[in-house]
Amino acid sequence: MFLGVVLPIFYILPTKSSKNVFLLISSYFFYGYWDWRFCSLLALSTIIDFFIGQILFKTVEQNKRKLLVTISLISNLGILGFFKYFNFFVDSFKDISEKIGWNTDYLHLNIILPVGISFYTFQTLSYTIDIYRKRLEPTNNFIDFALFVAFFPQLVAGPIERAKSLLPQLTKKLTPTKIQIKQGIVLIITGLFRKVLIGDTAGRYVDHIFGDLELYKSIEVISALVLFSIQIYADFSGYSRIARGTAKLLGIELMKNFEQPYLSRNITEFWRRWHISLSSWLKDYLYISLGGNRLGKYRTYVNLMITMLLGGLWHGASWNFVIWGGLHGFYLSIHKIILGKKKLNTKNIKKIDFKSIANMLITFVLVLFTWIFFRSTSWDTTMLFFSKIIHWETSEYSLLFITIVFSYLVLIVLFDLFEYITESHTYILKIKSNAIKIGILSAMLIVTFIYMFQADPLPFIYFQF
Amino acid sequence: MNKFRQILLFSSAFLLTMILSELFIRTSHLASVSSKEYYDDIGSGRRKNLKYLYFNEGFGIGKFNKYRYIGEANSSKKSKNTIRIALVGDSYVESFHVFERDYFGNFSEKTLKEQFPEKDFEFLNFGMSGFDIGNMYAYHRTFVDKFNPDYILYMISEINLVPNYKYPLRPKTILENDSIVISFDFPISDINNFKNTKFLMQHSSIINMINNGRIKSKKTPIQETLFDKIYYWIKAPKELSKSNKKDVLKYNIDPVTVKIINTLDSEKVIVVNRSGSEWPIEFHKLCLDNGFSFIDLSKTLDLMKRSGNDPNEWKVTRKRGHWNHAAHKAVGEEIANQLIKIIDE
Numbered sequence: 001m002f003l004g005v006v007l008p009i010f011y012i013l014p015t016k017s018s019k020n021v022f023l024l025i026s027s028y029f030f031y032g033y034w035d036w037r038f039c040s041l042l043a044l045s046t047i048i049d050f051f052i053g054q055i056l057f058k059t060v061e062q063n064k065r066k067l068l069v070t071i072s073l074i075s076n077l078g079i080l081g082f083f084k085y086f087n088f089f090v091d092s093f094k095d096i097s098e099k100i101g102w103n104t105d106y107l108h109l110n111i112i113l114p115v116g117i118s119f120y121t122f123q124t125l126s127y128t129i130d131i132y133r134k135r136l137e138p139t140n141n142f143i144d145f146a147l148f149v150a151f152f153p154q155l156v157a158g159p160i161e162r163a164k165s166l167l168p169q170l171t172k173k174l175t176p177t178k179i180q181i182k183q184g185i186v187l188i189i190t191g192l193f194r195k196v197l198i199g200d201t202a203g204r205y206v207d208h209i210f211g212d213l214e215l216y217k218s219i220e221v222i223s224a225l226v227l228f229s230i231q232i233y234a235d236f237s238g239y240s241r242i243a244r245g246t247a248k249l250l251g252i253e254l255m256k257n258f259e260q261p262y263l264s265r266n267i268t269e270f271w272r273r274w275h276i277s278l279s280s281w282l283k284d285y286l287y288i289s290l291g292g293n294r295l296g297k298y299r300t301y302v303n304l305m306i307t308m309l310l311g312g313l314w315h316g317a318s319w320n321f322v323i324w325g326g327l328h329g330f331y332l333s334i335h336k337i338i339l340g341k342k343k344l345n346t347k348n349i350k351k352i353d354f355k356s357i358a359n360m361l362i363t364f365v366l367v368l369f370t371w372i373f374f375r376s377t378s379w380d381t382t383m384l385f386f387s388k389i390i391h392w393e394t395s396e397y398s399l400l401f402i403t404i405v406f407s408y409l410v411l412i413v414l415f416d417l418f419e420y421i422t423e424s425h426t427y428i429l430k431i432k433s434n435a436i437k438i439g440i441l442s443a444m445l446i447v448t449f450i451y452m453f454q455a456d457p458l459p460f461i462y463f464q465f
Numbered sequence: 466m467n468k469f470r471q472i473l474l475f476s477s478a479f480l481l482t483m484i485l486s487e488l489f490i491r492t493s494h495l496a497s498v499s500s501k502e503y504y505d506d507i508g509s510g511r512r513k514n515l516k517y518l519y520f521n522e523g524f525g526i527g528k529f530n531k532y533r534y535i536g537e538a539n540s541s542k543k544s545k546n547t548i549r550i551a552l553v554g555d556s557y558v559e560s561f562h563v564f565e566r567d568y569f570g571n572f573s574e575k576t577l578k579e580q581f582p583e584k585d586f587e588f589l590n591f592g593m594s595g596f597d598i599g600n601m602y603a604y605h606r607t608f609v610d611k612f613n614p615d616y617i618l619y620m621i622s623e624i625n626l627v628p629n630y631k632y633p634l635r636p637k638t639i640l641e642n643d644s645i646v647i648s649f650d651f652p653i654s655d656i657n658n659f660k661n662t663k664f665l666m667q668h669s670s671i672i673n674m675i676n677n678g679r680i681k682s683k684k685t686p687i688q689e690t691l692f693d694k695i696y697y698w699i700k701a702p703k704e705l706s707k708s709n710k711k712d713v714l715k716y717n718i719d720p721v722t723v724k725i726i727n728t729l730d731s732e733k734v735i736v737v738n739r740s741g742s743e744w745p746i747e748f749h750k751l752c753l754d755n756g757f758s759f760i761d762l763s764k765t766l767d768l769m770k771r772s773g774n775d776p777n778e779w780k781v782t783r784k785r786g787h788w789n790h791a792a793h794k795a796v797g798e799e800i801a802n803q804l805i806k807i808i809d810e
Contacts, residue, residue, distance in 0.1 A: 197486075201495035208524035211781030215567065215790055396566070397526055400494075400516070407492035435471040439478025447486045450671060451496065454678035456782075 002030060003246060010250060016173035020143050023174075023250065027152035031116070038114035041079060046149045048075050049124040053138035053145075056131045065132060072128040080121045083113055088317030116156030118314055122281055124149050127163040129285055136164055144170045153246040157239050159257040159277035169252050176251035184248030186426040186441065191241030193444045194415070196452055199235030202227040202408055210375055213384045217395035221388045223405045228375045229368055230408045233262065236275070241425065256425065260416040262367075265359035267331040268339075269346040270367060282311050300336065305329040315374070320382065324373040331366060348420050483671065490670045494518040499666035499673050500529065503659050507608045508651060509634035511535075511593075512667070522779040522786035523562030532612070535590040536565060541612050547585040548577075548808070551609045553601045554620030557739055558592025562779075562787045569788070572797025573804065580805050589614065596635075599628030602725045603636035603647045616807075617733055618760070618800070622740030626748060627719045634659060638721055645724045716745035723751060731756040735807065737800070741766040741776065760803040765795050 006026050013019045032039045052072045059065050097103075127148070130136035139145050148167050154160075176184070209216050209224035216224070240257035247254045261274035271279045287307040293300040305326065312325020349356055376382040395401065418427050431437050490496050497519075502512045511529040519525040530538035543549050552558050552570055560568035570588035577586045591609050593600070601619060609617060630637050633655040637648045665672040736752050737760040738744050744763075752759065769776045769792060776792030777785045788796060 197489075197495070201493065204495075204520050204524070207781050208520075212790065215564075397564075400518075400526070404493050407489060411489055411493075433471075433474050435474035436478040439475040440482045443479045443482035443486065447483065447490075447671060450674045450678065454496075454674050454681050 002026075003249075007249060010174075016171075017143065019174050020147050020170060023152070024143055024147045024150060027147065027150040027155060030152040031150065031155055034115050035112070038117075041083075041114055041117070042120060042150055043146075045076055045079065045121065045124050046146045048072065049128050049149070050138075050142055050145045052128055053131050054140070056128065057138045069128055069132040073125065076121050076125050080117055083117055085313075085317045092319075119158045119160055120149055120155060122160045122278075122314075123163075126160070126281065126285060127167075130163060139167055139171070141171070151247070151252070153243040153250075153252075154254055157236070157243070158275075159240055159243065159255050160281050161254060161277070165255065166252070174251035176249055180248040180251060180253075182429055183426045184245040186428050187241045187245030187248065189245075189441050189445050189448075190415075190425075190428070191238045191243075191245060192448050193238075194234045194241065195238030196448050198408065198412060199231050199233075199238055200455070201451075202231040202234065205404070206231050206375070210377075210381065213381060213388060216388070217393040217397075218388050218391075219395045219398045220401055221385060223401040225368060225371060225375070225385075226405050227408060229262075229364075229371050230412050232371070232374075233258070234412060244425075260420045262364055262413070263360055263416055263420055264346075264363050265349075265356055266344075266363055267328070267335050267366060268344055270363055271328070271332065272346050278311070278314070282307050282314075286310060301333040304332050304336065308332065318377075319379065320373045320376055324370050327370045327373065331370075348423060487669060487671055496670040496674050496677075498668060498670050499663075499676070501659075501666075502533075503634060503656065503663070504533070507533075507604065508636050508649065509632060509659075510608075517561070519561040521562060522782050522784035523789065525561045525563050525565075527561070527565040527568075533608075535559065535592070536570070536588075539587050539589060539612065543587065543613060544585065546583075547587055548616070549587045549589065549612065549614045550804070551589045551591055551605075551612065551614035551617045552620060553596075553605055553609060553617055554592045554737075554739060555596040555622075555625060556592065556594040557622075557787055558590060558620050559594055560590070560592065560787075560793070561594075563790055563793055567790055567793055569793040569797035569800065572794050573801040576798055576801035577804060580801070581808070592620075595632055597625045597628050597630075598722050598725055599630065599638035600632075600635050601625070602638045602645075602729075606647055607636060615733070616735055616804070618735050618737050619729075620737040620739040621744075622738070623742070623744060624740075626722055626745075628721050638725060640721055640724060643724075645721070645728050716747045718745070718747055718751060722748075726751050726755055726757075729755070729757075731758070735760060735804075737761075738763050739796075741770065758807050760800055762796055762799055765799045766792065769795060 006023075010019060010022060013022055028039050028042070031042060049072055052068050056065060056068045059068060127136070127138075127145075131138055139148075144167065147170055148161075148163060151161075151166070206224050206228045209220060210228070213221060237258040244254045244256070255277055257275060257277050259273040259276065261270050264270035264273050287303055290303040290306060291299055292303060295303075306329075308325045308329030309322055310325070312321040312323070312328070315321045315324070372385055373382060376385060419425055422430060424430065428437055428440060431440075491498075497517060500512050500515055500517055502510055504510050510533050513529065513531050513533055516528045517526070519527075527535050529535055532538055532540065539549070550573075560570075565571070568590070570590055574586050574588045578584075589609075589612055591604060593604065596604070598619075598621060601621075605617060605619075628638060633652050637650070639646050639648050662676075666676060735758045739762055742763055743749075743761075766776045774791055775785070776788050776795070779786060779789055
């Protein structure tokens with residue numbers, strides 16, 4: 001509905017600045033729709049980084065430049081830290097303080113997490129860090145910069161765009177090309193289909209089973225885990241597609257966030273295909289800042305672990321996310337040891353052989369194991385999950401659950417295989433006949449709307465991060 | 466010719482995508498086909514041998530057996546050693562919101578078997594969504610009796626006490642010359658309507674979803690679905706109801722309900738208060754006068770609520786509705802404990 005109102009007005013507006021001002025107002029409306037109070041946080045981050053960027057660029061003295069970038073880091077991460085991690089650290093400290101005899105209950109605050117804060121914080125940070133590294137010139141146009149931070153299609157759940165790529169697009173008059181419009185429509189429809197028909201529906205099983213693990217039998221619990229791996233992928237990649245498609249309709253290109261991650265042949269490849277905008281951000285601004293692989297073998301592993309632990313914590317204030325990140329850091333380090341000096345080929349393979357399939361399966365199982373920690377809301381749930389697997393209980397619905405899981409897997413793998421082979425998210429456009437394209441897309445859209453209309457909506461998973 | 470070719474290609478692509486979507490929907494059980502069937506002997510009922518998966522406030526899996534009720538298929542024959550208990554009631558009895566293994570009847574069965582190891586107990590679930598006391602009686606006489614139950618539990622709450630006949634294809638219990646009659650006088654238009662749409666509804670989950678959407682749009686305004694929060698910003702707040710005072714006038718029991726209670730066999734029928742609050746005193750007295758055994762679940766359910774375990778609260782979906790898992794367990798055990806006393810007597 002929102003897009004239905006924004007698009008016609010956007011197309012009518014004649015100038016670059018009127019379009020950008022309108023998009024900025026729309027973006028703030030979009031964000032304020034959840035809770036208008038959080039618009040102030042968004043504005044604060046925008047103002048701080050806009051002016052720091054300006055001063056930083058003009059400053060030559062290294063110490064002053066360091067000071068400026070530190071101010072940007074402290075203020076942005078300070079806001080993020082307060083809203084996202086304050087209670088986490090207070091509660092984690094509580095156990096220790098209670099042992100000493102201190103009561104820290106009064107420190108726990110009722111804080112609401114502003115939607116998308118982790119995404120736009122990282123996005124604006126990349127702007128000041130890039131200026132500090134002299135890789136980017138700041139913009140003098142406040143509206144353009146504010147729109148870069150608040151651009152509604154990717155504001156609440158990414159992709160986390162770099163200023164280098166998004167800002168230059170905003171300095172020109174936004175006019176979508178015919179091919180962009182076609183691609184945009186395909187991305188929105190296929191994204192909705194993924195999110196609603198695959199992600200949401202798989203999520204219903206997952207939520208009920210993980211919500212009360214005690215009630216379910218071993219095979220049902222394992223099914224819920226596999227379905228969660230599908231849910232999170234379909235939900236987040238669906239959202240990213242909708243974001244990219246919407247941006248295309250406005251004449252803007254956003255980066256791809258997913259490239260068939262479950263077809264990865266190893267864990268390093270997985271992280272080049274999963275949540276690409278975050279993993280590349282962590283690599284460029286954290287891993288490399290820590291020294292990357294320039295400080296020797298062991299330091300490389302330590303850097304990898306730190307990056308992935310913090311990457312886990314980025315997802316949420318819970319030790320479960322830290323463990324999830326830690327496990328991925330461990331996998332990556334082991335893989336780095338195995339690889340040695342060999343260069344890794346992560347390009348799509350032309351011929352899928354048995355070895356590749358086996359590697360894909362092993363990688364999927366390794367990733368699946370980490371999802372246990374990611375999905376469990378507490379340590380007790382995690383332990384209960386393992387206990388359900390160890391103390392095996394047969395279910396009268398085993399075959400039913402296997403069929404359900406299999407049907408979801410087949411569909412998601414099929415979609416990914418089309419993309420993998422064609423190396424395109426808009427492979428439907430490669431079909432020559434327009435009638436066939438429209439037939440497929442309209443059927444997908446109608447089925448999605450029919451489901452949406454009669455079911456309870458589920459929010460995008462990554463909105464909570 | 467070219468236009469015709471384009472239409473043909475479009476239709477083929479559209480249909481093929483629809484068929485593939487239907488295939489996915491059916492195998493993943495993200496939506497189901499209609500579980501309703503029309504039978505001459507009972508009117509609208511459940512389809513034979515149909516497995517169902519249900520999501521709403523809870524998540525349930527079960528099966529309608531070949532005899533058209535939920536659970537293991539027990540025929541009319543039973544061994545001498547078996548005590549058969551039929552459960553009659555509305556959606557609370559039907560228990561779509563939990564797995565079949567977690568519904569209260571199974572807990573009762575288990576408890577009774579532990580108490581009387583020499584006996585065999587069978588709980589037959591004849592619950593049906595939207596049933597009122599008139600429907601229950603008609604179902605009992607025309608269908609449940611065929612299975613020779615030793616006891617029939619009428620699980621009733623205050624809202625079931627007035628026959629309202631909301632569903633046109635269910636038999637009605639009416640009064641004719643002061644005697645009770647079960648009427649199968651269904652409107653022809655409704656029968657035809659059911660028969661005309663039956664094939665599509667029973668074979669296409671997409672069509673069934675459209676029907677669900679149609680039913681939902683009757684309950685929730687379409688503007689709310691489309692505009693969400695904005696709908697409430699624009700919509701003027703409704704006038705508050707003029708009086709919040711509860712009607713304290715004497716409760717008048719519907720004459721059909723009175724007649725049903727007078728007609729039922731008090732040796733066989735046990736009346737269960739399935740709600741969390743007490744029945745109208747007049748109805749309670751009517752049952753007492755007719756010598757019925759009672760099982761009152763209101764105390765058990767109320768106790769749960771007071772101790773912070775709201776029996777109708779579903780934590781996962783954050784909805785309030787039918788009994789949750791804990792309530793099913795508590796209800797099952799309470800029914801079994803009360804039945805132990807009745808059987809002992």
